[in-house]
Amino acid sequence: MGGLRELAGSFVVPGPCGVAVRDRLKHLTPRDESVLRAVGEHQGRLASRDLRARCADGLEHSKDTWASRKRDLTPLSSSRIAGAITKATHDQWALARRCQAAHMKTLEAGIGTLRHRLSLPIGEPGTKRAAGGYRSKGEWFHKSRRLAALEARHAAVVADRQAGRVRVVRGGKRLLNTRHHLAQARLTEAQWRERWETERWFIAADGESGKRFGNETIRVTPDGEVSIKLPAPLAHLANARHGRYVLAVRIGFAHRGQEWADRITANRAVAYRIHLDTDRRRWYLTASWQRPVVQTIPLEAARARGMIGVDTNADHFAAYHLDRHGNPVGDPHRFPYDLSGTADHRDAQIRHALTRLINWAKQAGVAAIAIEDLDFTAEKTREKHGRKKQFRQLISGIPTGKLKARLVSMAAEQGLSIVAVDPAYTSMWGAQHWQKPLATPHRRMSRHDAAGIAIGRRALGHPVRRRTAPPPHDRSDRAGHRTAQAGPDTRGREGTRPPATDHAPRDVPPNGTRKRQPSASNTVRDAPRTQQWVQDSLMRTG
Structure with a gap:
């Protein structure tokens, strides 16, 4: 693009x-x-x-x-x-x-x-x-x-x-x-x-x-x-x-x-x-x-045990746990805060939200937290946004500098590293590739939750999109793997999906047609029947 x-x-x-x-x-x-x-x-x-x-x-x-x-x-x-x-x-x-x-x-x-x-x-x-x-x-x-x-x-x-x-x-x-x-x-x-x-x-x-x-x-x-x-x-x-x-x-x-x-x-x-x-x-x-200058851990070491992707908003942190392959784990977490009132109240709210975020990251067993490298210096002028005074006040109220400093110091005390990523297109691509597929009747996905996945995947070195299109078959009738998450040394990455049961269905005729239609699953992991898993086109990230 x-x-x-x-x-x-x-x-x-x-x-x-x-x-x-x-x-x-x-x-x-x-x-x-x-x-x-x-x-x-x-x-x-x-x-x-x-x-x-x-x-x-x-x-x-x-x-x-x-x-x-x-x-x-x-x-x-x-x-x-x-x-x-x-x-x-x-x-x-x-x-x-x-x-x-x-x-x-x-x-x-x-x-x-x-x-x-x-x-x-x-x-x-x-x-x-x-x-x-x-x-x-x-x-x-x-x-x-x-x-x-x-x-x-x-x-x-x-x-x-x-x-x-x-x-x-x-x-x-x-x-x-x-x-x-x-x-x-x-x-x-x-x-x-x-x-x-x-x-x-x-x-x-x-x-x-x-x-x-x-x-x-x-x-x-x-x-x-x-x-x-x-x-x-x-x-x-x-x-x-x-x-x-x-x-x-x-x-x-x-x-x-x-x-x-x-x-x-x-x-x-x-x-x-x-x-x-x-x-x-x-x-x-x-x-x-x-303090003596502490040598930061290599980026590969920070990615080894997965990542917590955090999307910063005006009233809450939207966080998602990802494994080292970039797959979302569990449900999204939100840590609200209130930036109204005095400076001491705002600072206490940010500190309390970061404390809960870091405690959850420790329970998840990750080694790092991924966050956007935000800088609203040139983004909050009226020349750029014109009459959008409310939006300018919104982004001006996010304490990016204080948030960065406090998050780094608090995470260091718990042995966690902070990975900063480019914030470009994280909300747009996250909503495009992850918001609809992860939504279920029991899990409500917001645009901010999907942005947390995009931030975590970018910090892990994966593209934001879910999967890449399979390569074309060559003359030897050979094709590569489909997923972008699995590395070359991952076992079973190109294997077929295991059957739903340990035995073959006995009532399937030789021609492959079933006598009755399969019933709908009642598990909470399935998406609603009205939704379709649509494969989006590949978008460049560089």
Whole structure:
């Protein structure tokens, strides 16, 4: 079939490279809170000053300018705190630079779509792969103005990128804009101000291997004692030796506590961050560390015990178990979730659905889960989908990035691998080849269930279609096998179907005609009599 794009190959997703655990700092004294606030405000001002200097350097940044910024911060804090601030600044600038490049690509995609549609005659019908012309002259005019606006934005972004300018807001742009909509956010000015200042604090320290308990700035002992190295201007607040302040609390990480204890006992690097949740009025300590790079298993090893194919939708995961030959096993499984409400609620819903999916995969005995490598960056613009605002909101609400990261980390803890496949045509071909044949009076197959089969078969290296047409007979009157699932070394792949009983029917006349018609089967596996098993034509997958 002409016009089909080339499919990307499936691959095993690398596992997580870091771990983060969190515990609450309970029963802090008023003095503890005042010291933490003073440290956060002081180091937050230093971080803001360093970020402004880094943005002023632009593309002229070098190791010398980095070292100069660190030397300027050291007398106002300490050498380690200055290093943590400059590293965080560098990471924040690099992230803003990557977001700038992504925004520029989005603008380019929108400009290309608008130019294409404006070049077509008014009322020109579109196709499945390309939109047609606009419906009226008024719409054409408004879209031409939209094109001019996008071109102006694109020119400004290109100029900023060439000059090395980035747009960064310490504390977050969304929270900054909330200041103008306090009534809608149900916040008072004092509440917003407290949240804004808290988000701009900086109470964090990078770990150091070989140092005592893996961190010299924020130190946590095996028995849970937390102490902080105070910056030089706040050294008078210390209540311990060497300018340190010891909090009057003890912590103990319930999750991965033994792994954390093993690291600090061996003086391996552990990074810490202290922050305040203004809504709950609670202080938290987050510990994080890097893991050694784990070698992913080969793709053939991931396919050895079959696969779970998962189709991601706006409100549920549609999953199907396939054996190593690509044959569906059992019934489809659906794992619903609700993406409405707050961000915490959405995150909890995704985590709960993934937990049930992974538990079912462990029970099925597979070694990997196949999922689409989704990327809606260029798919949710109004230039591409026009008036389909509800559809754009639908695909914008699917948290693809967070879903990928969480699935990979949660599956790695259970010894499962994740295989990413090209999402092209999975829903269309799955419904075409698998939805109707697998439907029975006791099994309802949806388009999403069939897409899960297509995803699993693509991850296993099989074509999406059920079987290939038999090859023609050659002069030796020989034909190959019919199924695409069975490999060359599979026994009995070309054998005939065994008889329904262990004896030949006695009432069949020699001419082969039966005296009575066979009765309909009552088993639940048979399809309804109104359905026919239609063999579809072969479709290219490459």
